[in-house]
Amino acid sequence: MNCLNTEEQFSAYLDDELDYQTVKAFEAHLSDCESCRREFTLFRKSLNLLHQLPQIEPSREFDIALQVRLAEVQVEAIPFWQRVLQPLYGQTCLALSGIAVLFVMATGFYFYQETLSDPQSGEIAAAPEPSRRIPLVEGRQTEWQRQQFPLAVPSRELQSLVNFPESSVFNLQPVRRSQQPQFSAFNLQPAHRTQQQQPPAFDLQPARRIQQPQRLEQNYILQTVNYTEAPTGGGL
Amino acid sequence: MPDLDDELMKQCQQGNMEAFDLIVRRNRVPLVNFIARFLDNPDAAEDLAQETFIRMFKAIKRYKSGAAKFSTWMYHIASNLCKNELRNRGRRGRFFVDSVTTEPSSGSAPAEEDLIATAPAHVSLQPGNQLERKEREYVVQGAISELPERYRLPLVLRDLQELSYEEISDTLDLPLGTTKSRINRARLMLKDKLRSFVEAS
Numbered sequence A: 001m002n003c004l005n006t007e008e009q010f011s012a013y014l015d016d017e018l019d020y021q022t023v024k025a026f027e028a029h030l031s032d033c034e035s036c037r038r039e040f041t042l043f044r045k046s047l048n049l050l051h052q053l054p055q056i057e058p059s060r061e062f063d064i065a066l067q068v069r070l071a072e073v074q075v076e077a078i079p080f081w082q083r084v085l086q087p088l089y090g091q092t093c094l095a096l097s098g099i100a101v102l103f104v105m106a107t108g109f110y111f112y113q114e115t116l117s118d119p120q121s122g123e124i125a126a127a128p129e130p131s132r133r134i135p136l137v138e139g140r141q142t143e144w145q146r147q148q149f150p151l152a153v154p155s156r157e158l159q160s161l162v163n164f165p166e167s168s169v170f171n172l173q174p175v176r177r178s179q180q181p182q183f184s185a186f187n188l189q190p191a192h193r194t195q196q197q198q199p200p201a202f203d204l205q206p207a208r209r210i211q212q213p214q215r216l217e218q219n220y221i222l223q224t225v226n227y228t229e230a231p232t233g234g235g236l
Numbered sequence B: 001m002p003d004l005d006d007e008l009m010k011q012c013q014q015g016n017m018e019a020f021d022l023i024v025r026r027n028r029v030p031l032v033n034f035i036a037r038f039l040d041n042p043d044a045a046e047d048l049a050q051e052t053f054i055r056m057f058k059a060i061k062r063y064k065s066g067a068a069k070f071s072t073w074m075y076h077i078a079s080n081l082c083k084n085e086l087r088n089r090g091r092r093g094r095f096f097v098d099s100v101t102t103e104p105s106s107g108s109a110p111a112e113e114d115l116i117a118t119a120p121a122h123v124s125l126q127p128g129n130q131l132e133r134k135e136r137e138y139v140v141q142g143a144i145s146e147l148p149e150r151y152r153l154p155l156v157l158r159d160l161q162e163l164s165y166e167e168i169s170d171t172l173d174l175p176l177g178t179t180k181s182r183i184n185r186a187r188l189m190l191k192d193k194l195r196s197f198v199e200a201s
């Protein structure tokens, strides 16, 4: 093994992908060649730095914006005639029943005045149909709403399937000032993380998983604000 | 081993759409991190991660369970969105530069190399372990951003998203051998870019 193909095997060696023979040859070259030894150490250290990058937390706006966008997509997915007819149907019923009530009251008043013999004529009126609005997020939902907008109400079975907390991305409560948003509530590892590779030789610590996430963005926002405020202050 | 996200997608296909809520919650952090690190821009990352979820939501009926792993499918969509983003907008300068430097940036942005060279000097004026971490993040993120796209993408998928070589090869439609050699090449480039930083610390 020479210096060039030793370098080509750096990753395969660390990821434990070499056969026994090649591992022996690789290690033999490293013990003989100071230059490759130095480069390999540097390689491991730079990879460690990469693995230690802190995790970026999505902002709270992320969840809200996504919720709104998904609701829009769901509304678009409802057939056109349904979208047009549902609100119209409700409004029409309401208007018709309103007219009917007025009519009944008028005729009732008329008959009451003219003849007191037939008080049952008021039964023509239909009960007002509750108007059907399109809900985005509401606490209580009708069966029709459940069918049309299933995302708004995650079922208990699914919640229990993955052990989620009660609150949902689609059921966000406003943040209280006293409470910092607890993103750790969503501290779920994606499925592929469970298939951890064997830790390679040497000290590739997955230290970044333990580190608290840092939001550099906040600094950025502060600076932006200061920067834009400066000219305004000067003007005043 | 059954993939939980794949199971949830099947639930969505059977009309149990609330399963998508759980898919979002399981994948929002990895997805935002992937895009933010690849594009070096956390703000664009949130937009594009949302777009990825929207595309996945619209494609629920077309999703083929088992044909490809869920993560492969998700990162495939996200990667394509990122590539389009790079093509359409070009790079708008570095996000992490603004967050680390203490002076407000003047009209013309200095070259990236200059910023990387000057950043440690800026931050070293301020004490504290947190600043050291910021400096490190800034330097490492800068080194990632300098890699050509075709090396950077598999590197981020492997070393930050922890996908397997097979998953990366599926995600990027690359032969397995090409995927492996690109990742090794990317790591070697990263090593050279971080040489002075590693040797100094």
Ligand SMILES: [Zn+2]
Pocket (backbone or CB within 6 Å): A002, A003, A004, A006, A029, A033, A034, A035, A036, A037
């Ligand atoms: Zn050598």
